[in-house]
Amino acid sequence: MTAGAVAPRVAVLASRVRADEKRILAALERRGVPYVQLDARTLHGFAHPAADGPRPAVLNREISHTRAVYGAELLEAAGHRVVNSAAATALCGDKWRTSTTLAAAGLPTPRTVLALTPGAALDALEELGTPAVIKPLVGSWGRLVARVPDRETAEALLEYVAALPSPQSHVVYLQELVDKPGRDIRVGVAGGEVIGAVYRHSADWRTNVARGAWVERCVDTGVIGPLAVAAAAAVGARIAGVDLIEDADGRPQVLEVNAGLEFSGLQEALGEDVPVADRLVDELLAEGAR
Numbered sequence: 228m229t230a231g232a233v234a235p236r237v238a239v240l241a242s243r244v245r246a247d248e249k250r251i252l253a254a255l256e257r258r259g260v261p262y263v264q265l266d267a268r269t270l271h272g273f274a275h276p277a278a279d280g281p282r283p284a285v286l287n288r289e290i291s292h293t294r295a296v297y298g299a300e301l302l303e304a305a306g307h308r309v310v311n312s313a314a315a316t317a318l319c320g321d322k323w324r325t326s327t328t329l330a331a332a333g334l335p336t337p338r339t340v341l342a343l344t345p346g347a348a349l350d351a352l353e354e355l356g357t358p359a360v361i362k363p364l365v366g367s368w369g370r371l372v373a374r375v376p377d378r379e380t381a382e383a384l385l386e387y388v389a390a391l392p393s394p395q396s397h398v399v400y401l402q403e404l405v406d407k408p409g410r411d412i413r414v415g416v417a418g419g420e421v422i423g424a425v426y427r428h429s430a431d432w433r434t435n436v437a438r439g440a441w442v443e444r445c446v447d448t449g450v451i452g453p454l455a456v457a458a459a460a461a462v463g464a465r466i467a468g469v470d471l472i473e474d475a476d477g478r479p480q481v482l483e484v485n486a487g488l489e490f491s492g493l494q495e496a497l498g499e500d501v502p503v504a505d506r507l508v509d510e511l512l513a514e515g516a517r
């Protein structure tokens with residue numbers, strides 16, 4: 228589907244058009260940018276693609292992590308520039324690789340350990356200490372992220388982990404439980420600049436908007452802004468939702484970097500004078516001009 232008869236300058240890759248994608252498409256139409264919408268579920272690409280003609284820059288809004296990574300890869304192979312790149316999307320989707328990348332960049336991030344089997348995870352937990360958090364290597368919206376208050380709970384949880392069918396599930400990611408003040412911070416970043424930041428408050432210890440957290444604009448981005456921009460740069464994400472948590476001393480730590488910025492909570496708190504979709508479109512157009 229194109230918005231006009233002219234050749235598309237940009238494309239949006241998504242298999243579901245949610246409220247965020249509607250805002251992005253509306254911003255493109257308002258600005259008169261010819262675009263094409265690519266349904267990731269219908270996409271295929273050859274390893275030796277024919278390179279003819281210009282390729283529109285692609286904004287990757289695919290919700291499935293696997294399709295987002297391979298979609299970006301096949302589009303890049305065909306000569307498209309994709310935001311975020313396939314490499315950044317793959318890296319951000321993997322919690323362990325993100326943790327090691329953030330740590331290597333010298334950014335504050337919770338103590339984290341990876342164990343290659345559930346049995347090794349019990350030893351790792353001895354060193355890490357409790358309370359801790361166990362997370363799937365790949366996942367979002369706080370799904371399967373569980374608190375581990377003590378060794379007994381760890382033993383029970385890891386027994387379940389060991390019974391899971393996928394080999395990837397047996398690689399165990401453990402992290403110290405940060406004593407945060409009932410909220411985390413989401414910073415939207417585009418093109419090395421802060422779009423805006425929100426606190427996400429919740430009665431649940433997992434402060435995901437998808438789990439019912441309520442958002443409040445975080446006005447003072449003096450410390451967290453540069454940290455979020457550095458985290459996005461470390462993982463190579465031009466567009467990012469950087470999640471931070473404050474420890475008991477109020478020091479922010481980078482939890483993760485989301486390559487597919489879901490911005491409904493951010494937009495709600497920032498208000499219409501900060502049009503997040505337009506910032507993403509700016510970045511897409513900038514990518515197309517590179």
Ligand SMILES: Nc1ncnc2c1ncn2[C@@H]1O[C@H](COP(=O)(O)OP(=O)(O)OP(=O)(O)O)[C@@H](O)[C@H]1O
Nearest residue numbers: 366367368369370402403404405411432433434435
């Ligand atoms: N180490 C930690 N200490 C304290 N709270 C944590 C820790 N890790 C995660 N949380 C809480 O759990 C929530 C979900 O964790 P995390 O963001 O790692 O999972 P996710 O599934 O990747 O979620 P998202 O959709 O935000 O990417 C966080 O928003 C945070 O509130």
